[in-house]
Amino acid sequence: MLTRPRRLAVTILAAACLLTGCQPATTPTPTPAPSWTCTPEAGGEQFSCSQHQYDDMVAKDKLYAEAEAVYRKFFAENSRIYRAGGIDEPTATLLETTTGQYLRDSMTLYRSLRNTQTKVVGGDIKLVSLLRLPGVSSGGSLVALRACIDTTSAEIRAPGEKPEAGYIGIEQLFFARVEQQMKIQSSMWQEVEAC
Secondary structure, rough: OOHHHHHHHHHHHHHHHHHHHHHHOOOOOOOOOOOEEEEEOOOOOOOEEOOOHHHHHHHHHHHHHHHHHHHHHHHHHHHHHHHOOOOOOOOOOHHHHHHHHHHHHHHHHHHHHHOOOEEEEEEOEEEEEEEEEEOOOOOOOOOOEEEEEEOOOOOEEEEEEOOOEEEEEEEEEEEEEEEEEEEEEEEEEEEOOOO
16 A cells, blocks of 8 residues: 555656546647749749749849949939030039949030031920840940930920931940949930830
8 A cells, every 4th residue: 555655656656647648649740941032034934943043133133223223313304415415524423323434425425516506496305114134244244224315306406407307316335343333335316216
């Protein structure tokens, strides 16, 4: 026969075993593996990708966004200069948004407008589209964009000459980082029938 202290110990042990057996087993909730979704650089259907691919996509998107902001700032200044009839020296905005051959070519054109007193009048100078050009590079550029500009509602006028109709043009623009700032470094221009 069990003595009272032993009977008490057995009862406590049995109760502990029962309580332990009644508790649900805790199994750790599996943590889902992280998944990333990427969009192709040129746009299109999203796809599952690795973290490395996702990080590359985010970095490239930032470059394109920066290039687009630079071009839109340049475009506004370019339009203003065309309507003013050119300039002799680069403005602060031109120095902030352009570099190298692109700046030199722009200044040659602006000085020519000033010398001939030619300007764009009336109508609109419209940026119809601005698209990414994945995989296109020139002179070590980081990204490239394609702009379509429509000035058909405006006229190009010079003193003593018949006004010329505006045009539609496509410009492939190449961007580089110069002193930690994104700038347009070069381009290719083509007049076209439509955007």
